[in-house]
Amino acid sequence: MHDDKAGVWQGTLALMILKTLETLGPLHGYGIARRIEQTSGDRLNVNYGTLYPALLKLEQEGYVAAEWGMSDNNRRAKFYTLTRAGRKQVERETRDWERTTAILARFLAPRENA
Amino acid sequence: MSTLRAWIRRLAGTVAASRHEREIADEIASHLQLHVDDNLRAGMTPAEARRQALLKFGGVEAVKEEYRDRARFTLLTRLVQDVRFAARLLRKAPAFSVTAIVTVALAVGVNAAIFTVLNAAAVQSLPLPESSRLATVAFRAEGGPRRGVAGMKSMLSYAEFQVVREQAPVFERVTAFAPFYGATLGGGEPRPVSVTLASCEYFEVLRVRPAQGRTFAPRDCDRGGEPTAVISDGLWRSAFAADPAIVGRTIALNRHSFLVIGVAEPGFTGTQVLAEDVFVPLVFLKQIARESSLLDSPDVSWLYVIGRLRDGVTLGAARVNLDIVAAGLTMRSPAGRIVHLDASRSTLAGLPEIRSIVLGVGGAIVIAVTLVLLIACANVANLLLARAGARRKEIAVRLALGAGRGRLVQQLMTESLLLAVIGGAAGCLAGLWASAAGVRFALAHLPPGISPVIFDPRPDGRVALYAFALTTMTAVAFGLVPALQATRGARLEFRESTTTDRRGARRLQSVLVTVQVAVSMILLLSAGLLARGLYRANTLDPGIAVDAVSVVEYDLRSAGYTAEAAAAFQRRLQERLRALPGVRAVAEAGGAPLSDQHRETRFTLAGSERSVMIEFSQVDAAYFDVIGVPVVRGRVFTPADLASGRALIVTESTARRLWPGRDPLAQSLVLDGADRPVVGVTADAQLSRLGQADSPYVFLPAGPESQAAMRMLVAAAPGALSARALRDAVSGLDPQLAISVTRLSDNLELWRAPSRILSAMAAVLALLALTLACTGVFGTVAYAVSQRVREIGIRVALGAAHQDVLRLIVRQGMRPVLVGIAFGVAGAAAVSSVFVNMLFGLSQHDPLSFVLVPGALFAIALAACYIPARRALRVEPTLTLRSE
Numbered sequence: 001m002h003d004d005k006a007g008v009w010q011g012t013l014a015l016m017i018l019k020t021l022e023t024l025g026p027l028h029g030y031g032i033a034r035r036i037e038q039t040s041g042d043r044l045n046v047n048y049g050t051l052y053p054a055l056l057k058l059e060q061e062g063y064v065a066a067e068w069g070m071s072d073n074n075r076r077a078k079f080y081t082l083t084r085a086g087r088k089q090v091e092r093e094t095r096d097w098e099r100t101t102a103i104l105a106r107f108l109a110p111r112e113n114a
Numbered sequence: 115m116s117t118l119r120a121w122i123r124r125l126a127g128t129v130a131a132s133r134h135e136r137e138i139a140d141e142i143a144s145h146l147q148l149h150v151d152d153n154l155r156a157g158m159t160p161a162e163a164r165r166q167a168l169l170k171f172g173g174v175e176a177v178k179e180e181y182r183d184r185a186r187f188t189l190l191t192r193l194v195q196d197v198r199f200a201a202r203l204l205r206k207a208p209a210f211s212v213t214a215i216v217t218v219a220l221a222v223g224v225n226a227a228i229f230t231v232l233n234a235a236a237v238q239s240l241p242l243p244e245s246s247r248l249a250t251v252a253f254r255a256e257g258g259p260r261r262g263v264a265g266m267k268s269m270l271s272y273a274e275f276q277v278v279r280e281q282a283p284v285f286e287r288v289t290a291f292a293p294f295y296g297a298t299l300g301g302g303e304p305r306p307v308s309v310t311l312a313s314c315e316y317f318e319v320l321r322v323r324p325a326q327g328r329t330f331a332p333r334d335c336d337r338g339g340e341p342t343a344v345i346s347d348g349l350w351r352s353a354f355a356a357d358p359a360i361v362g363r364t365i366a367l368n369r370h371s372f373l374v375i376g377v378a379e380p381g382f383t384g385t386q387v388l389a390e391d392v393f394v395p396l397v398f399l400k401q402i403a404r405e406s407s408l409l410d411s412p413d414v415s416w417l418y419v420i421g422r423l424r425d426g427v428t429l430g431a432a433r434v435n436l437d438i439v440a441a442g443l444t445m446r447s448p449a450g451r452i453v454h455l456d457a458s459r460s461t462l463a464g465l466p467e468i469r470s471i472v473l474g475v476g477g478a479i480v481i482a483v484t485l486v487l488l489i490a491c492a493n494v495a496n497l498l499l500a501r502a503g504a505r506r507k508e509i510a511v512r513l514a515l516g517a518g519r520g521r522l523v524q525q526l527m528t529e530s531l532l533l534a535v536i537g538g539a540a541g542c543l544a545g546l547w548a549s550a551a552g553v554r555f556a557l558a559h560l561p562p563g564i565s566p567v568i569f570d571p572r573p574d575g576r577v578a579l580y581a582f583a584l585t586t587m588t589a590v591a592f593g594l595v596p597a598l599q600a601t602r603g604a605r606l607e608f609r610e611s612t613t614t615d616r617r618g619a620r621r622l623q624s625v626l627v628t629v630q631v632a633v634s635m636i637l638l639l640s641a642g643l644l645a646r647g648l649y650r651a652n653t654l655d656p657g658i659a660v661d662a663v664s665v666v667e668y669d670l671r672s673a674g675y676t677a678e679a680a681a682a683f684q685r686r687l688q689e690r691l692r693a694l695p696g697v698r699a700v701a702e703a704g705g706a707p708l709s710d711q712h713r714e715t716r717f718t719l720a721g722s723e724r725s726v727m728i729e730f731s732q733v734d735a736a737y738f739d740v741i742g743v744p745v746v747r748g749r750v751f752t753p754a755d756l757a758s759g760r761a762l763i764v765t766e767s768t769a770r771r772l773w774p775g776r777d778p779l780a781q782s783l784v785l786d787g788a789d790r791p792v793v794g795v796t797a798d799a800q801l802s803r804l805g806q807a808d809s810p811y812v813f814l815p816a817g818p819e820s821q822a823a824m825r826m827l828v829a830a831a832p833g834a835l836s837a838r839a840l841r842d843a844v845s846g847l848d849p850q851l852a853i854s855v856t857r858l859s860d861n862l863e864l865w866r867a868p869s870r871i872l873s874a875m876a877a878v879l880a881l882l883a884l885t886l887a888c889t890g891v892f893g894t895v896a897y898a899v900s901q902r903v904r905e906i907g908i909r910v911a912l913g914a915a916h917q918d919v920l921r922l923i924v925r926q927g928m929r930p931v932l933v934g935i936a937f938g939v940a941g942a943a944a945v946s947s948v949f950v951n952m953l954f955g956l957s958q959h960d961p962l963s964f965v966l967v968p969g970a971l972f973a974i975a976l977a978a979c980y981i982p983a984r985r986a987l988r989v990e991p992t993l994t995l996r997s998e
Contacts, residue, residue, distance in 0.1 A: 061120045075144065077148060
């Protein structure tokens with residue numbers, strides 16, 4: 001891909017959401033989207049809308065809990081919180097992700113050596 | 115875990131769809147608001163802020179759609195949507211919905227009811243503990259010499275049972291038994307009971323516990339031991355007033371003492387349809403059936419054999435085991451015979467012979483009922499077709515908006531299924547009630563003098579499955595074709611936007627009406643014939659004096675009388691009976707007229723090789739006077755005839771048939787090598803079958819050897835004689851005889867009862883069919899008329915006479931009806947031979963039925979055509995034209 005802004009895989013989006021909530025605590029959808037964009041150094045191009053089906057899926061799986069509340073500037077918004085199961089899921093997924101990247105790294109490394 | 119939770123949430127989301135819809139809309143609004151706030155803070159104009167926020171968000175509707183898909187199950191949602199839509203439509207057309215639902219309910223209900231009964235009789239295991247492991251062993255011989263049968267062919271002999279018991283390890287235990295109906299239980303008032311002779315394992319195999327005392331122990335089954343008996347709870351209550359000290363008491367069965375060792379648990383009445391009262395070890399056969407040598411006859415079928423399969427042993431394994439046993443039996447049996455043994459699940463109709471009868475009769479009924487179901491389906495299909503016509507515009511719009519044809523068919527089928535499921539559920543409930551009520555009705559209308567029948571059909575999973583399959587099939591049967599029809603070519607017609615007549619649908623409707631009329635014609639004609647038969651049975655003059663003749667019966671043979679003792683008894687009894695006040699005449703006979711006691715044997719015509727099977731009865735001289743059949747030529751039996759047995763009396767038609775054109779008094783018949791001359795000829799009478807006076811019948815003299823088998827016929831002035839007096843006359847001579855006193859007219863009931871049950875059933879079915887067929891005809895014509903309102907309007911406006919238009923519509927409506935009637939009459943003529951026995955001499959092509967019934971159906975169909983046609987004509991022509 002020539003564009004230097006990458007798209008987001010579905011699976012990784014979920015992990016990003018969970019990690020964001022773990023770091024920042026309860027947050028609304030807009031906040032999560034902004035945070036993901038900022039963390040990526042604006043290199044990720046997220047259509048904010050795609051976030052919501054992913055959030056719904058996480059909610060159905062019981063990793064996040066949602067509740068309506070008030071934002072800093074007094075706007076009604078739905079706030080997402082990491083549940084205990086969600087916390088475990090972050091650990092598990094982080095581990096899996098690290099393992100996957102390590103394996104991929106090994107696949108990619110020998111070519112440079114050879 | 116989390117996946118399961120997600121599924122449950124999605125399922126919940128499917129149900130609470132509207133809440134989710136609001137939720138996501140709110141959340142998106144809130145998200146955009148937050149973004150707009152940020153953008154404003156960054157210094158954008160309000161319009162630009164909003165635009166950027168929307169751009170960054172992406173397609174709102176697309177997100178909603180994705181969210182929706184995620185929130186619930188799409189297929190399920192569609193189904194819920196379809197069902198809701200269908201329910202709304204059905205509510206909007208209540209007349210249609212109710213008609214369709216009631217139609218399906220009736221048809222499925224009747225069908226399920228019949229199936230419940232069949233299932234209980236021939237499929238369900240016996241109502242005993244762990245009865246699925248009970249297997250009935252059936253015997254079949256191929257080739258070899260003729261085998262004696264005392265019961266049914268597929269029963270076993272005692273020796274064969276013993277072989278099975280020893281060599282079939284697949285069975286935990288095997289038992290053999292034989293019910294004997296009509297033994298006599300002695301006491302203050304002797305009464306007939308049914309005694310089941312059973313091998314020692316009987317109660318263990320059936321897992322029946324004693325409520326009191328014990329069941330058989332090995333010592334009870336020793337030949338020469340003390341005879342013991344287990345009685346049923348019912349008998350304990352009815353004959354012994356629930357005597358708490360019954361165990362240890364001695365009772366008399368056929369004048370032999372039996373020690374009561376136990377009372378079976380309440381509700382147990384044996385394994386047969388007729389209730390069994392007493393259970394006695396098989397070795398005491400001689401005490402119950404006096405001259406019986408069955409126990410020692412190795413080649414007579416007389417025992418039911420039931421085995422309890424070991425845990426985990428299948429019927430298939432049992433069959434393999436029995437094959438080996440059968441091979442052993444083949445070796446021992448007479449040359450040329452191959453023995454087969456089979457095992458099948460023990461049901462009420464356990465043996466192959468009974469099962470095939472039950473399934474045969476049941477199958478015929480199921481076919482009749484399925485015909486009704488077919489009419490019902492045709493009817494609903496018709497209604498749906500009519501409605502599809504009315505909904506053509508809606509369907510065309512939906513197709514034009516991009517709905518797939520498959521999706522539309524799915525929607526239409528959902529409507530059919532919904533109708534069928536509601537109807538089917540209602541039908542099942544009705545069927546449950548109907549099967550119970552039907553059995554009660556049939557049992558209540560059994561002829562008098564038949565032992566109590568134990569039959570209580572209970573529905574089970576199989577019935578539920580059957581009803582479910584039936585319902586689904588019904589939905590497909592009446593829904594699929596109209597659904598396909600409705601969605602085909604609807605696109606084209608939308609453009610034309612008219613209500614042009616559709617040929618395909620019309621033709622289909624005509625075919626449906628033809629089928630309906632034909633089927634209901636068959637059912638109606640059958641019912642009509644049966645009803646005529648019943649009427650005839652009720653009004654027929656049997657040609658004999660049935661009123662004021664009593665039949666007194668008792669069993670001297672099982673009471674141990676010798677021929678001489680019996681002759682003396684009968685002589686003294688006749689004297690006593692004649693001395694009773696009001697008695698006109700007393701006769702003795704081997705079989706009462708119109709009873710099931712007639713015997714049949716082969717007579718040879720003297721002086722020729724010709725021999726014929728003729729029914730006969732042994733009677734004395736007074737018999738003809740008592741039953742009011744005149745002797746038209748010759749004389750009645752003389753004392754010399756009665757002593758020698760060398761005489762015959764025949765009926766007129768017998769004489770005509772055997773010796774056409776010759777003097778019957780000069781003829782004789784040969785029986786058992788002895789020449790028996792004809793001494794008299796009687797008028798024809800319905801002696802053995804109601805409705806048949808001309809079947810051959812011969813009277814033999816009641817000789818001294820046959821006295822033990824005779825019963826007394828007593829003719830008295832009406833109302834002069836009580837049953838009590840007759841009973842006392844017998845018990846005065848021998849207090850230990852079980853006596854039955856019936857009226858000769860009761861025998862007519864024997865013939866009327868089955869006819870009544872059958873015609874009631876046929877009438878119900880036929881009425882159902884008629885109603886359905888009429889609705890069908892009415893619906894079709896009404897639909898056709900509604901399609902042609904404009905045409906009718908134009909015709910009338912152009913000056914066509916009402917009469918002509920009416921004739922046109924009615925003629926078109928009646929065409930399929932007439933074709934249907936023709937097919938129906940032909941069909942009925944073909945099937946009516948099945949119940950020719952129920953017609954009592956009526957021709958199976960009885961002209962009255964075959965004219966009246968089609969005539970009635972024609973008239974009803976005409977009315978069904980006329981009413982909607984009439985209604986269409988009443989509409990103002992200008993009005994119909996303007997509405998288009």
